[in-house]
Amino acid sequence: xxxxxxxxxxFGICIAGDIISALLPFAFPGSVISMxxxxxxxxxxxxxxxxxxxxxxxxxxxxTFFFIPAAVSVMEHTxxxxxxxxxxxxxNLVSLLACFVASSWTVMIVxxxxxxxxxxxHV
Amino acid sequence: MFETIATPLFGITLxxxxxxxxxxxxxxxxxxxxxxxxxxxxxxxxxxxxFDIPFAVYKSGSDIISLxxxxxxxxxSVAIYRQREILKHAxxxxxxxxxxxxxxxxxxxxWMCNLLDLDPVILGSLLAKSVTTxxxxxxxxxxxxxxxxxxxxxxxxxxxxxxxAPVLGKVFFVSDPVAHGVGIGSCSHAxxxxxxxxxxEVQGAMSSIAISLSGICTVLLAPLFF
Numbered sequence: 539x540x541x542x543x544x545x546x547x548x549f550g551i552c553i554a555g556d557i558i559s560a561l562l563p564f565a566f567p568g569s570v571i572s573m574x575x576x577x578x579x580x581x582x583x584x585x586x587x588x589x590x591x592x593x594x595x596x597x598x599x600x601x602t603f604f605f606i607p608a609a610v611s612v613m614e615h616t617x618x619x620x621x622x623x624x625x626x627x628x629x630n631l632v633s634l635l636a637c638f639v640a641s642s643w644t645v646m647i648v649x650x651x652x653x654x655x656x657x658x659x660h661v
Numbered sequence: 662m663f664e665t666i667a668t669p670l671f672g673i674t675l676x677x678x679x680x681x682x683x684x685x686x687x688x689x690x691x692x693x694x695x696x697x698x699x700x701x702x703x704x705x706x707x708x709x710x711x712f713d714i715p716f717a718v719y720k721s722g723s724d725i726i727s728l729x730x731x732x733x734x735x736x737x738s739v740a741i742y743r744q745r746e747i748l749k750h751a752x753x754x755x756x757x758x759x760x761x762x763x764x765x766x767x768x769x770x771x772w773m774c775n776l777l778d779l780d781p782v783i784l785g786s787l788l789a790k791s792v793t794t795x796x797x798x799x800x801x802x803x804x805x806x807x808x809x810x811x812x813x814x815x816x817x818x819x820x821x822x823x824x825x826a827p828v829l830g831k832v833f834f835v836s837d838p839v840a841h842g843v844g845i846g847s848c849s850h851a852x853x854x855x856x857x858x859x860x861x862e863v864q865g866a867m868s869s870i871a872i873s874l875s876g877i878c879t880v881l882l883a884p885l886f887f
Contacts, residue, residue, distance in 0.1 A: 545732075552731040567799030569734035570880055573873065576738035587742060594736040597729075601851065602698050604733050605794045606676045607723030608812040609702040613709070614716060615809045622783065626810075629773040629787060630817045634825070634848045636769040637791055641762025641871070642835045642844030649754040649839070 544593035547585070551576055672722020679704040696820055696852070734795040741873050744866045751839050751867075758840065759871050762847030763878035766791040767886045781887075782806055788883050790814035793850040796876040804887050815850070822849020826856040838863040846871025 555572025579585035587594075597604075612619065619626070683701035709719055741748070748755065767788060774784040786806030789797040794815050801811040826845045835841045838861055845853040846868030854872060858865030 548732045548735055552735050555731070555735070564884075566880060567796065567803070569731040569795055569799055570876065572731065572735040573738045574877070576735050577741055580738060580742040581745070587739060590736075590739070594739040597733045597736045598740060601733055603676070603680050604726055604729050605698060605812065606680060606701055606705070607672075607720075607727045608794065608798060608808055609698055609816065610676075610705050610719070610723060611809040612702065612813055613706045615807060618807070618810070619813065622779065625777045625779060626787075626814060627817065629770055629777070629779075630790065630814055630821060632773055633766050633769040633791065634818055634821050635829075637762045637766035637848035638822075638829050638844040639833050640765030641758040641847040641875075642830075642833065642837075642840040644761035645751075645754045645758035645840035645843045646835065646837050648757045649751065649837070652753060 541592060544590045547590055548593055548597075551579070667718045667721075669722040669725055672719040673725060674722075675705060675708060675719065676701070676723060676726060679708070694820070694824075696816070698816060699820075730795040730798065734793075734799075737793070737873050737876075740869050744870050747863070747866050748870055754839065755843055755867065755870060756874060758843040759847050759874040760878050762844070762871075763791070763875050763882055766848065766875075767879065767882055771886045783810065785887055786810040787814050788886060789879055790818050791848050791850070792876040792879045793872050796880065800880060800883050804883075816852070819849045819852025822853030823856045826853055827860060830860075839867050842867025843871045847875045850875075 552569065552572045555570075555575055556568035558571050558575075559566055559568035576585070580587060679701045680697070682704055683697035683699075686700050687695050687697040705719070708714070709716065770787050770790070771784065774787065782805070785804030786801050786808075787810070788804065788806075789800035790811060792800075792815075794812060797811050797815050798808050801808055822845060826849070829835070829844070830841045835844060841860070842857050842864035845857040845864065850872050854865065854868040857868035
């Protein structure tokens with residue numbers, strides 16, 4: 539029963555996310571809305587982590603399993619993948635480097651700037 | 662005989678056994694290249710081809726597994742909630758970092774796709790490839806892209822991130838563990854994060870937060886590039 543209640547809560551939040559997504563004037567995935575909704579519920583203590591502990595742990599620990607169908611559906615697109623495999627690799631590598639450098643360097647620069655401003659305030 | 666197994670239960674059972682095999686091989690080999698998802702995928706495709714089982718039969722079961730991507734994404738919130746203390750201290754740098762990373766990723770993908778003269782459908786399928794799979798699939802579906810291509814690219818990004826994470830930190834002079842973690846999570850989601858966790862607790866926590874934050878940034882920014 540405990541697990542059933544947890545699943546009912548999690549699935550209910552997902553449906554709420556889908557409804558909100560349909561009502562929004564712009565496109566935004568319902569699953570991401572339910573994630574944000576759940577962060578809000580947890581932080582505001584309306585939903586306790588213990589209330590959904592076992593089920594959320596199950597999904598987090600076995601996350602990869604739920605990506606299998608999408609990965610297997612690659613076999614429906616073998617012709618396309620064969621025709622652009624090197625472009626795909628190149629795009630991936632370049633964007634990976636760009637993304638890594640941009641994000642890590644921004645974190646370092648912004649935290650240094652913040653530190654600098656805080657020091658100035660104290661002086 | 663064949664009609665008897667042509668129920669959704671077949672696809673689900675095949676996925677379960679193949680995944681158990683994938684995880685087993687991964688644990689035996691202890692090599693980031695022996696990715697459980699890739700091993701599972703190859704096992705299932707081989708099984709379907711060898712026994713000449715129509716993809717539609719497998720799909721009736723795998724569609725049910727895909728339904729659970731929504732709750733899987735929702736419970737990522739629990740992972741964020743668990744890191745709330747660290748996040749409070751480094752909120753501004755971490756948000757700026759994931760925002761910059763998402764922008765760089767989207768811009769470089771658009772630029773490369775134009776340079777290589779790829780079809781707009783492919784651009785739509787690749788834009789979200791740096792973020793975690795459930796969010797990436799949701800974005801691709803919005804753009805009418807090919808979900809399989811998104812998953813393939815997401816796995817390639819994750820594997821590259823997993824392999825390169827320690828080297829990238831040294832090559833690009835990233836000495837701060839917070840920055841290193843955010844960089845790994847932004848560009849290579851959960852697969853990269855598993856390597857970040859090996860590098861250190863701070864790197865791992867920051868990388869997990871970056872998964873969710875860069876997912877949100879990409880959802881908001883991707884429409885500007887398509």
